[in-house]
Amino acid sequence: MKTLRKLLFCSVCAFLSTSFSLSARIDDGDGPGPELSAALCEMASWESSAKAERDSLLMQKAEFLSAAGETTRAYETLCRISSFGMNESRRADLLSRKLTSAYEADMMDAFVALLEEASGSGLLQVEQLIPEGNPRHKSEDAAMLLSVIPGAGLAYAGDYAAAGKYFLINGSIIALGVGTFLSGLYTATFLGGGMLLYANLPKSTDLAVRAAANRNISYLKDFYAPVYGALKQSRKIQETPAP
């Protein structure tokens, strides 16, 4: 029993020391970080004379950039790879990488265009993954028009915190304007109220339009999440080495 306890204690200690040393290695940044690794891939691809090798290095670079959170640069790197001369499976792989990269970089216009390309060319079997119906949509024009009512445009766009803030600010300005008007201070009402509203309304309108645009991106991401999930999953399976 005593020996078993000792053995268990030693195993726990060994496990903990290994875990700590591993995490320390990761924290220390042992080896080149993802940015340097990506840059080394770029340099190697420039120095390489074979197209296949260059493409492969750029794909690696895109992976390092994704790991570094530089999703837009990762997508741009993949866009530099020409699919000319590639066989069908490599073209499909490139398209799949571009799709996941565009999704991660919130470049939903590019994602939808690539999805159409994938469906049209038959390179990727994605049609059955696209959900029925249309993604939800917030009209930017409606957000702009509703902004005439303090905070309404932002509330429509789904940014309730900013809607509350601008409802209070612009609502108070209007209330103050009515108050000063009823007190007979006409100059103060028109000059002061006008100035304050002029300073605040365009700002809240602009915020509402941008919030609607951002909301549309998140709706598109939610809508196409199954496609992204499937692509990511199939990439993981491909990259896992056979036992």
Added chain:
Amino acid sequence: MRAGLTILLATLICTAAASQEVRGPFSLADKVMNTTVIARSGGVYELRQKTDQIFTPFFSVDSLASSWKDAPLALDRDRMEFFSYALNSKLYKDAAALLFADGLFPESDTLSYLRGVLAYDIHDFALAAKNFSAVSAESPFQPAAKAFVDAWTSQPELPDYKDKSPWLAGAMSAVIPGSGKIYAGDLRSGVSTFLIVGALGAMAAESWSKLGIKDWRTITLSSLFGVFYIANIYGSALSVSVTKQTYEDAQKATLLFGLRIPLHQF
């Protein structure tokens, strides 16, 4: 008489305060007057925005710092061509990650020069000056590096600019709000200041005449007018040095941009 003395005192305090960085309601009120639609369409404002943009680095090189544990790579002719390609293709982050990686390339004049060119391209001019200064006199890159350091450390001449007095600008704005800014060369900001301070003055005067001096609305409007009026004096005195600095920055930016081609010939 009392009003005159108050104005004189306000002018003196604000002009003295404008010589240093002051935060608070006056600074905020001055910012409001300088960023209205009228002020933003002015030449000085636009020039200041442009120069601020020019002197702001695209990214910090420190964020890409990494270390290389293997043997250093050679910085030969081919690698130089790669960096030329990377900089011309705007692959700045890749070039920065490689050039500023600790131990990837051996320390040399060539490395310092390339680091300087990259820092110049990403508009981190202070870092560029530091690296160009490290290029030794024997290096073939020294003339180009020296040209940058000279341009960076020089005091640009402003042939069409006459020195203005911040005291006079402050005093002018104490008499006619915004006039000091017009004198300093910032016409649109002066007009914007005049309109805002004038409107607040009119509102306070109306309240005073209709509701009396002790009414809370009169007190509020008068206080607001007071803050903006003092901010107008403070901002006018400050705008003399800000306008001059803007012109100097623009002149320096022109000098630095002229160096692009000689710096990239490697």
